[in-house]
Amino acid sequence: xxxxxxxxxxxxxxxxxxxxxxxxxxxxxxxxxxxxxxxxxxxxxxxxxxxxxxxxxxxxxxxxxxxxxxxxxxxxxxxxxxxxxxxxxxxxxxxxxxxxxxxxxxxxxxxxxxxxxxxxxxxxxxxxxxxxxxxxxxxxxxxxxxxxxxxxxxxxxxxxxxxxxxxxxxxxxxxxxxxxxxxxxxxxxxxxxxxxxxxxxxxxxxxxxxxxxxx
Numbered sequence: 001x002x003x004x005x006x007x008x009x010x011x012x013x014x015x016x017x018x019x020x021x022x023x024x025x026x027x028x029x030x031x032x033x034x035x036x037x038x039x040x041x042x043x044x045x046x047x048x049x050x051x052x053x054x055x056x057x058x059x060x061x062x063x064x065x066x067x068x069x070x071x072x073x074x075x076x077x078x079x080x081x082x083x084x085x086x087x088x089x090x091x092x093x094x095x096x097x098x099x100x101x102x103x104x105x106x107x108x109x110x111x112x113x114x115x116x117x118x119x120x121x122x123x124x125x126x127x128x129x130x131x132x133x134x135x136x137x138x139x140x141x142x143x144x145x146x147x148x149x150x151x152x153x154x155x156x157x158x159x160x161x162x163x164x165x166x167x168x169x170x171x172x173x174x175x176x177x178x179x180x181x182x183x184x185x186x187x188x189x190x191x192x193x194x195x196x197x198x199x200x201x202x203x204x205x206x207x208x209x210x211x212x213x214x215x
Contacts, residue, residue, distance in 0.1 A: 007036040007211070017045055018139035021147060023211055030151060031207035040136055049137040058136070062120045065135050067113040070180055072106070072188075073129030074155025075162050075200045076209075080127035093168050103170040104177055106185060107159055130155050150196075150214050157191040158200035 006028040011017040019040060021033065040046065041058040048054055050063040073081065082092040093102065096115055101108045109115060116124045122132075134148040163169050177185070191197065196213050203209050 005036065006032040009036050009040065011045070012141055017047060018141050019046065019136065019144065020141035021144045023215060026212055028211045029207045030209035030211060031205065033147075033151075033211060034133055034206055037134065040138075046136070046138045051137070065132075065137065066117045066120075066122065069111065069114065069131070069135070070184065071109040071111070071114065071129060071131055072156040072184060073109065073131065073159060074152065075158035076155065076203055076206060077127060077129035078159050078162070079204075081124055081129075084124055084127045089166055090168060093163065100176075101181070102168070104181065104185075105160075105169050105171045106177075106181060107156070107163060107169070108184075147211075147214055151209075153187055154191055154194055154196050154214075155200050157188050157194070158197050160188045161192060161197065161201065 004024045006023070006025040008022045008024060010020045010022055012020055021036070023033075025032075044055045044057070046055065048056065048058075048061075050065075051058075051061055078089075078092075081096075082089055085092060085096075087095060093107075096109055098106075098108045098110055114122075116122055116128075122128060130148075130152045134152060140148075160169075199209050199213065
């Protein structure tokens with residue numbers, strides 16, 4: 001008898017093949033989810049809004065997400081990115097994040113396009129953040145959207161608290177912030193007292209994050 005994977009991807013059967021996640025084991029971790037999710041990037045069954053002909057691999061796409069995304073990375077990714085680039089945390093934040101956003105207490109990676117994008121290739125792909133790993137320009141079922149939304153934003157909130165502890169952020173007046181800035185700042189404030197943030201604060205790897213508290 002074939003053993004079930006801890007996390008499975010399924011398609012809900014509508015015309016756009018919306019993606020869903022099924023967790024089969026209470027011990028499943030975020031790493032299990034990421035391993036199940038990664039093949040979707042190259043799954044040509046998916047209707048992808050920005051892909052040529054609405055189908056194709058994310059690897060070959062040059063249309064949207066890496067050029068325009070508002071990326072606030074999760075804490076596990078931040079620590080791995082800093083190590084990957086060989087920088088200490090103060091230098092990493094100074095080099096790769098928008099200075100005006102840092103002054104306003106926000107942690108946006110330099111965009112338009114993403115500073116880590118070179119010749120349309122992600123230079124930190126193995127350690128990219130959750131928001132990058134999970135983004136697909138396709139239909140996703142509602143419960144799966146909520147799962148990846150919670151994981152990404154709670155992980156980003158852990159980054160916020162980590163940066164505050166290291167005094168890497170300034171908290172200047174909010175003048176000049178865009179509507180997106182304010183929305184994300186409010187989200188981070190909303191999640192900062194969520195006990196699940198401690199899971200990211202204490203973890204070294206995605207395998208240290210159980211999925212059960214997010215289901």
